[in-house]
Amino acid sequence: xxxxxxxxxxxxxxxxxxxxxxxxxxxxxxxxxxxxxxxxxxxxxxxxxxxxxxxxxxxxxxxxxxxxxxxxxxxxxxxxxxxxxxxxxxxxxxxxxxxxxxxxxxxxxxxxxxxxxxxxxxxxxxxxxxxxxxxxxxxxxxxxxxxxxxxxxxxxxxxxxxxxxxxxxxxxxxxxxxxxxxxxxxxxxxxxxxxxxxxxxxxxxxxxxxxxxxxxxxxxxxxxxxxxxxxxxxxxxxxxxxxxxxxxxxxxxxxxxxxxxxxxxxxxxxxxxxxxxxxxxxxxxxxxxxxxxxxxxxxxxxxxxxxxxxxxxxxxxxxxxxxxxxxxxxxxxxxxxxxxxxxxxxxxxxxxxxxxxxxxxxxxxxxxxxxxxxxxxxxxxxxxxxxxxxxxxxxxxxxxxxxxxxxxxxxxxxxxxxxxxxxxxxxxxxxxxxxxxxxxxxxxxxxxxxxxxxxxxxxxxxxxxxxxxxxxxxxxx
Numbered sequence: 001x002x003x004x005x006x007x008x009x010x011x012x013x014x015x016x017x018x019x020x021x022x023x024x025x026x027x028x029x030x031x032x033x034x035x036x037x038x039x040x041x042x043x044x045x046x047x048x049x050x051x052x053x054x055x056x057x058x059x060x061x062x063x064x065x066x067x068x069x070x071x072x073x074x075x076x077x078x079x080x081x082x083x084x085x086x087x088x089x090x091x092x093x094x095x096x097x098x099x100x101x102x103x104x105x106x107x108x109x110x111x112x113x114x115x116x117x118x119x120x121x122x123x124x125x126x127x128x129x130x131x132x133x134x135x136x137x138x139x140x141x142x143x144x145x146x147x148x149x150x151x152x153x154x155x156x157x158x159x160x161x162x163x164x165x166x167x168x169x170x171x172x173x174x175x176x177x178x179x180x181x182x183x184x185x186x187x188x189x190x191x192x193x194x195x196x197x198x199x200x201x202x203x204x205x206x207x208x209x210x211x212x213x214x215x216x217x218x219x220x221x222x223x224x225x226x227x228x229x230x231x232x233x234x235x236x237x238x239x240x241x242x243x244x245x246x247x248x249x250x251x252x253x254x255x256x257x258x259x260x261x262x263x264x265x266x267x268x269x270x271x272x273x274x275x276x277x278x279x280x281x282x283x284x285x286x287x288x289x290x291x292x293x294x295x296x297x298x299x300x301x302x303x304x305x306x307x308x309x310x311x312x313x314x315x316x317x318x319x320x321x322x323x324x325x326x327x328x329x330x331x332x333x334x335x336x337x338x339x340x341x342x343x344x345x346x347x348x349x350x351x352x353x354x355x356x357x358x359x360x361x362x363x364x365x366x367x368x369x370x371x372x373x374x375x376x377x378x379x380x381x382x383x384x385x386x387x388x389x390x391x392x393x394x395x396x397x398x399x400x401x402x403x404x405x406x407x408x409x410x411x412x413x414x415x416x417x418x419x420x421x422x423x424x425x426x427x428x429x430x431x432x433x434x435x436x437x438x439x440x441x442x443x444x445x446x447x448x449x450x451x452x453x454x455x456x457x458x459x460x461x462x463x464x465x466x467x468x469x470x471x472x473x474x475x476x477x
Contacts, residue, residue: 002026002046003419006036007385009399011057013360013374017399023056025381028418033375053389054413055399057355058374059117059382060328061362064207064266064287064316067107067121067128068100071443072321075451081296082215082226086234088321094450097125099443104131106440109433110326111137112423114409115384117416120264120287120316120366122180122207126167133172136422136430138382140366142180142207142264143167145195148188148237157194174418178205181258183212184249185219185227186235189256196258205262205367207287211249211275212267213298220249250275259284264365266316268306269299276302276309285312285365288357290335292318300338304348314362315354327409328358336404351404385414 003025010021012033022039024032024046032042040046069092076087095103104123108131111119119139121128129141143163147156160179167177181187181195187208199206211217218225223244232238245252250271253259259282266287268279279286288301306313315335317326332354339349363373372382388402388411396402415423422430 002031002043004036004039004043004046004048005051005056005383005385006039006048007051007054007056008388009055009396010375011055011355011399012376013058013356014376021056023375023381023383025383025416025419028380030375030377030379030381030383032377051385051387051413053387053393055386055388055403056375056383057386057403058359058372059384059415059417060115060358061118061120061314061360061366061368061373062111062116062317062326062328063120063264063314063362063365064289064318065107065111065119065121065326066123066319066321067104067111067119067131068123068125069103069319069321070107070110071099071103071440071447072319073324075321075447077295077324079296081213081298082231084296084322086230089234091447091450094446095443097127099446100125101127101130102436102439102443104128105134105431105436107320107326108132108135108137109428109431109436110320110409111135112415112428112431113412113426114326114328115386115412115415116326116328117382117384118362118366118368118372120207120314120362122266126163126170129167129170129175129177132175133170134430136172136174136417136420138174138368138372138380138417140176140178140205140207140368141167141171142178142205144180144182145191146182146186147191148186148240150188150190153188153191153194156191157198160195160198176205178207180207183209183216184252185216185231189252192253192258193256196256196260196263199262200260203262205264206258207264207266208253209267210253210265211270212293213296214270216249217270220245220252221247248272248275250278254278254282261285262367267293267298267301269293269301271302271306273305276305276311279306280309280311283312285314287314287316287362287365288335289316289318289323289331290338291331292316292322294334294338295324296322300342303335303339304343307353312361312365313357314365315358316362325409329403329407329409329411332358332404351398351400354404355400380417381419382417384412384416387411387413 010018219227223242261283360373
């Protein structure tokens, strides 16, 4: 059965905006795009949904998230990045897998209501896979890996294989599984190389936090700073040798041969022109998380230079523990204002570019652009409708401008993935929103109690520290 979705404006992304536009969907796929009259003529007898004063566009591709941290939002709002990540380590070990699942479900709920149809989610617990499958979202789930003790490398890889087997049983057909070496300061060079080879052999995607903070840069260059002392002490790694490499994090990873077209470099705040040229030469994609990076004091990624060099770039919200909300309109607006302000030049970024990065750009970064990211016949019917009837939108001459400068997640009316309605007018056909919110409040209360009771040392059990801190002060030697 074919359904025609009509709105005042249609944004195909790969073509100019269409006034009084429509998109026809048959099953999971788009079959026609154009003016309302053109689409009706091409699809006689189709049922119709008229969103009126709205914009129909591709669903957002959130190219970096941590859904399992949704219940952590707002807990450490005013901490510098180095302190923020240590604070996060302190409290996250208090949750059970089931509690992480409720937190991830809350994130999936918010993603749908925000117009996100594809997520690239980094998860250690793996509960994200269940939450995403239940919600009907599309995406890539990257299983996170930590480890700097090479004596434990075989153990770490065996644990990953076991987690991947479980992940495959939980993943929906809309979800691909990848691997995520956490960051250059939490994964040894040997483990990084092993993971890269492992992923290539299995044709899996890889994502990693790269060049995110000045603490990371200092640690990789000189083996000093907060990550060399406070962070390593928290993890129980302080007795292990630190070898300063004297290069940037991106050059450090390049020398181990980990970059390729399936590598997603998240953040890249501290990337020089030489670093960007390395990423381009290796066909590596980048995720820009403007709100998270600014809020935690990490800085502002060189988005204009990345775009000028032709690097594939998508937007990510990062975790709600860092950015509070998964509002892609907010990410686009923040990016536009930050980069225009820093460059003192309005030409470095415009609204149309922002929407492309948030949709097709993210799809390209994830290698999913043959399926999603634009409204083209043959592609998957992942689309949203955004209400623009409110007074702060009127009049609309340019829908790109109206959305980026004026819209937010509350304006999303409708979210559809593979032709299936997953959110409409505040309702979630697949999900019990009331129960998810209620259970997530319980999770948050437990986290607040943990903070109130004082923080504890996590210890160094690299494959198990996420959930349960060791009973004694175990340290690697």
